[in-house]
Amino acid sequence: PGKKVLIVYAHQEPKSFNGSLLKIAVEELTKQGCSVTVSDLYAMQFEPRATRNDIVGPLHNSEAFNYGVETWEAYKRGGLSKDLVEEQKKVQEADLLIFQFPLFWFNMPAILKGWMDRVLVQGFAYDLSKAYDGGLLQDKLSLFSFTTGGSKEKYAIRGDIRYLLWPMQHGIMHFCGVKVLEPHICYAPEHASEEKRKEMLTAWTQRLKTLWKEEPIDCSPEWYFK
Amino acid sequence: PGKKVLIVYAHQEPKSFNGSLLKIAVEELTKQGCSVTVSDLYAMQFEPRATRNDIVGPLHNSEAFNYGVETWEAYKRGGLSKDLVEEQKKVQEADLLIFQFPLFWFNMPAILKGWMDRVLVQGFAYDLSKAYDGGLLQDKLSLFSFTTGGSKEKYAIRGDIRYLLWPMQHGIMHFCGVKVLEPHICYAPEHASEEKRKEMLTAWTQRLKTLWKEEPIDCSPEWYFK
Numbered sequence: 001p002g003k004k005v006l007i008v009y010a011h012q013e014p015k016s017f018n019g020s021l022l023k024i025a026v027e028e029l030t031k032q033g034c035s036v037t038v039s040d041l042y043a044m045q046f047e048p049r050a051t052r053n054d055i056v057g058p059l060h061n062s063e064a065f066n067y068g069v070e071t072w073e074a075y076k077r078g079g080l081s082k083d084l085v086e087e088q089k090k091v092q093e094a095d096l097l098i099f100q101f102p103l104f105w106f107n108m109p110a111i112l113k114g115w116m117d118r119v120l121v122q123g124f125a126y127d128l129s130k131a132y133d134g135g136l137l138q139d140k141l142s143l144f145s146f147t148t149g150g151s152k153e154k155y156a157i158r159g160d161i162r163y164l165l166w167p168m169q170h171g172i173m174h175f176c177g178v179k180v181l182e183p184h185i186c187y188a189p190e191h192a193s194e195e196k197r198k199e200m201l202t203a204w205t206q207r208l209k210t211l212w213k214e215e216p217i218d219c220s221p222e223w224y225f226k
Numbered sequence: 227p228g229k230k231v232l233i234v235y236a237h238q239e240p241k242s243f244n245g246s247l248l249k250i251a252v253e254e255l256t257k258q259g260c261s262v263t264v265s266d267l268y269a270m271q272f273e274p275r276a277t278r279n280d281i282v283g284p285l286h287n288s289e290a291f292n293y294g295v296e297t298w299e300a301y302k303r304g305g306l307s308k309d310l311v312e313e314q315k316k317v318q319e320a321d322l323l324i325f326q327f328p329l330f331w332f333n334m335p336a337i338l339k340g341w342m343d344r345v346l347v348q349g350f351a352y353d354l355s356k357a358y359d360g361g362l363l364q365d366k367l368s369l370f371s372f373t374t375g376g377s378k379e380k381y382a383i384r385g386d387i388r389y390l391l392w393p394m395q396h397g398i399m400h401f402c403g404v405k406v407l408e409p410h411i412c413y414a415p416e417h418a419s420e421e422k423r424k425e426m427l428t429a430w431t432q433r434l435k436t437l438w439k440e441e442p443i444d445c446s447p448e449w450y451f452k
Contacts, residue, residue, distance in 0.1 A: 012277060015290040048274040048336035051238060064241040066416075068375065106397025107333065110274035110340030117330050132384070149294065158358070159447040164397060167390045171332025190292075221385040225451050 001033030006094035010101040010112040017189040048114020072122040135177025145184040179216035227259030232320035236327040236338040243415040274340020298348040361403020371410040405442035
């Protein structure tokens, strides 16, 4: 109770299974007394492209545009574009970040990757030698909640689904100093029976009830690759 | 000679190190007699978001928007948006796909992920039970060529850089039936001496000279995780 949650949501359709998972999270966490904010990326028409438009005013070096350097400098002087500043404020205030999305190509949809690329800039999320356990977004939790197209069995055939979590959980969240809870994966809801879909939704509600008691995973290669 | 190459390029600045790598690839491959096409994603202002705009005309199911189903149906009836049709034509004609980009968060920049999400739709790149070695984009090669921010040593500390290639090379290219050449990685060119940068550019030219003699990697979990 009193915890702040930011849900970054990347699905085009409110009636989708992802939409139902979002709705459940908002309702259940609100019921617990949490303050919940949703960044509905498609509805916001969130810009995924990392361009010069992200910097307000003159560039640090207008001879050759370097996105990393320019956003770092702009962050320091308060010169990032308004949409980024708003998202950073939401992140700063949150105790827990939930990413809700359908897996596209073993990864986040581009619109969500764009949120990572543009919001988590140097100076805000990490800095020189302030990364991983020393990352700047300390004392926060994250949770990747996603649906897949293929069945659990299909994913298991060629290695473990955890393999694809490495760049997201370790390469992004852990790099920024954010702790990572077990991912929540709903396999192939589109091909599941109505009963099975209901079971998956109930399982998400149940998990959320005891979420704050969970321990983060250990962010080592062993967790991912055994 | 006579081979067709598509370079999908994701950097904002022609004067960047990525820009130099692109220029080298265009020049060297053209010199070999290859026909080279470049998709310069930032210059094209390529749309990374997967939305209803990708489907021309009425939807298959307008009650609840499902991007995967809608683009599949649209592909079959020739109803994908013009920008996607153009990219698919380039892919179809190519013998080799080169992806040239700076690594952003252990992954492709969002604009390039959006190219994957939107161009490689069901029916075109894969189909029901036509995936991996049976994927629809047979007899093509791919090569991920990218720069990193951190040094080789930094990447090695927490596991192998190959871990992050799994979703890109295996999850996308291998899934579509495209063979994968060894990635080409330039570590931390921004922090390298002018001499070291020149060496890296020369190494790329040299590699391209014998590229067509290379054997694809074996696309097994063992290659990635040992």
